[in-house]
Amino acid sequence: MSDGVVPQSPPAGLAPRPSGAGVRFDEEQPVTVVLVRHGQTTMTVARGYSGSGEPGPPLDGTGIRQANDAADLVDRVGRDLWGDIRYPNLVIASPMVRTQMTGAIIAERLGLPVRTDATFQEADFGEWQGLTAEQIEERWPGQLEPWHTAANVRPPGGESIEDVGVRLRRGLDALLAEGVDRTVVVVSHAVSIRAALGVTMGAQPSSWSQLRVAPASVSIIRLFEDRRDEVAVAGAPSEGWSTGR
Numbered sequence: 001m002s003d004g005v006v007p008q009s010p011p012a013g014l015a016p017r018p019s020g021a022g023v024r025f026d027e028e029q030p031v032t033v034v035l036v037r038h039g040q041t042t043m044t045v046a047r048g049y050s051g052s053g054e055p056g057p058p059l060d061g062t063g064i065r066q067a068n069d070a071a072d073l074v075d076r077v078g079r080d081l082w083g084d085i086r087y088p089n090l091v092i093a094s095p096m097v098r099t100q101m102t103g104a105i106i107a108e109r110l111g112l113p114v115r116t117d118a119t120f121q122e123a124d125f126g127e128w129q130g131l132t133a134e135q136i137e138e139r140w141p142g143q144l145e146p147w148h149t150a151a152n153v154r155p156p157g158g159e160s161i162e163d164v165g166v167r168l169r170r171g172l173d174a175l176l177a178e179g180v181d182r183t184v185v186v187v188s189h190a191v192s193i194r195a196a197l198g199v200t201m202g203a204q205p206s207s208w209s210q211l212r213v214a215p216a217s218v219s220i221i222r223l224f225e226d227r228r229d230e231v232a233v234a235g236a237p238s239e240g241w242s243t244g245r
Contacts, residue, residue, distance in 0.1 A: 015083035022222070022230030029181040030222040030230070032085050033172065034077060035193045036070050036106065036185060036238075038098040039063030040215045048132050051125035051158070051191075052096065052118075059101045066216035067102040070238040071109035073218050074185055082220070082232070086183040088112070093187040094121040102216070103187040110185070119171035122189035126158025151205035161195065161205045168195040176223045193219055200229045211235060 017024075040063035043050040050056045059067060078087035092115045093103030099121075103114045128136050128144075136144045140155075147153040151161035159167075175184055188196070190213045198208035200221045212235045213219070220233040 014086070017084050021084070021232070022228070024224075024228065028224055028226070030224045031176050031178070031180045032183040032220060032222050032232075033175060033196070034074055034088060034183060034185045035196055035219040035221065036074065036102065036187045037190055037193055037213050037215055037217050038096070038102040038187060039066035039070070041098050043130075044215055046132065048130055049125045049128050049136065051123050051129055052094075052121040053124050053126065053129045053158075056096045056098055056122075058097050063098065063215065064101070064105070066238065067105040069241065070102065070216040070218060071106045073236070073238040073241040074106055075109050076241065077183065077220075085220070085222075085232075086181065088183045088185045090115065090182070090184045091187070092117050092120060092184060094118065094189065094192070096121060096189070099187045099189065103185075106185060106187065117171065117186075119167055119174070120186050120188040120192055123161075123164045123191040124157075124159045126155040128155040128158060148209040149206055151208070161191070161208060164191055165195040165199050165205050165208070168192055169199045172196060172199065172221075172223055176225065180225070196221065197231055197234055200231055 039059045041057040041060055043057050078085045088110055091103055091107040091110060091112050093099040095116050095118050107114045133144055143153060154160045193213045194208040194211045197211055197219055198205060214235060214237055216238045217235045218233060218238055219235055222230040222232055
């Protein structure tokens with residue numbers, strides 16, 4: 001039975017839009033952005049707030065393994081997974097040490113260079129940099145929860161969730177302006193990836209913290225010129241996707 005959606009003819013080499021994809025009634029092509037969170041670091045384990053104010057720690061041993069798992073998964077985009085999406089032709093990473101390391105591992109797998117773009121760096125936590133949630137609560141009582149849930153609270157000298165969303169919207173718009181019908185891998189951070197997913201969905205910033213974005217997880221968004229964008233994948237874990245290569 002027809003579900004009322006007009007069939008579309010995909011560009012050469014692409015599978016038809018799959019059942020359940022975002023509904024469109026034209027043949028416009030998007031820029032697809034594969035968002036990859038960096039692998040684990042010592043700060044990830046300590047649950048510290050590690051933002052863009054410092055280069056941050058490198059990946060630890062687990063993080064390197066996770067980055068290789070992410071590379072396995074990204075290398076399958078447009079091959080044997082998500083056949084309606086182009087194989088990636090560009091890798092971008094935030095300037096943080098952990099994203100540069102993760103991006104380099106992915107780029108090597110894809111045979112591409114890494115472009116650095118600070119637009120996709122982590123939130124600036126200001127004076128909260130390097131502190132755990134318990135330490136922040138002790139020094140700034142009652143501020144951390146509304147930073148996540150009200151989204152308009154700024155740490156001293158830092159960014160609010162809304163600020164991060166404005167920055168990520170600007171970065172995504174720039175990728176769209178560079179051309180459609182291509183796939184870009186962006187290696188970024190938990191707060192920034194949540195913001196990218198949130199602005200793509202048009203969701204309120206106060207809800208973005210409800211998105212799970214684990215280390216080395218993969219999310220996929222598809223950006224169209226008319227802003228009827230699609231979230232194709234949100235926070236898929238990369239472990240276990242290896243093809244044994």
